[in-house]
Amino acid sequence: MVDLIKLLTDIASGAFTGPISRERAKLFKQQLELRDETIRTLERKLADEVKKRTASDNRAYAAEEQLAAVLVTEDHLEHAGVLWKRLDGGGYSPQPVCPMCRAPLSVIMPNFGMRCAPCKFITTFKASERIHVHAEIPS
Numbered sequence: 138m139v140d141l142i143k144l145l146t147d148i149a150s151g152a153f154t155g156p157i158s159r160e161r162a163k164l165f166k167q168q169l170e171l172r173d174e175t176i177r178t179l180e181r182k183l184a185d186e187v188k189k190r191t192a193s194d195n196r197a198y199a200a201e202e203q204l205a206a207v208l209v210t211e212d213h214l215e216h217a218g219v220l221w222k223r224l225d226g227g228g229y230s231p232q233p234v235c236p237m238c239r240a241p242l243s244v245i246m247p248n249f250g251m252r253c254a255p256c257k258f259i260t261t262f263k264a265s266e267r268i269h270v271h272a273e274i275p276s
């Protein structure tokens with residue numbers, strides 16, 4: 138690839154005169170146009186990729202919402218981002234369930250969110266807040 142800065146410096150310094158100077162200026166212009174075209178091509182490709190990525194993200198988001206809707210069935214209620222199993226006698230089990238795969242969530246440390254071992258989901262509330270969160274479930 139032609140070094141445009143060197144070429145421009147040469148032209149500006151007056152190192153070339155007459156037809157040589159015009160030839161150099163022409164080469165400079167051609168190279169600039171070539172690079173402009175390359176930039177436009179790359180910009181189009183980038184815009185296409187962004188569009189594809191956005192569409193893909195939207196599809197993933199829609200799929201997640203569908204999954205969540207399927208998971209929240211009659212025997213579970215979603216509260217605080219997790220599922221709680223309805224008990225036959227009324228109320229909800231104090232054991233929160235993963236909203237992604239329905240595995241029971243476990244305590245790693247009291248000051249950390251509860252974790253789903255199979256899918257690595259982590260609750261937004263701390264394990265130590267579980268009893269409080271459970272008590273907030275609307276009946």
Ligand SMILES: [Zn+2]
Nearest residue numbers: 235238253256
């Ligand atoms: Zn899970």
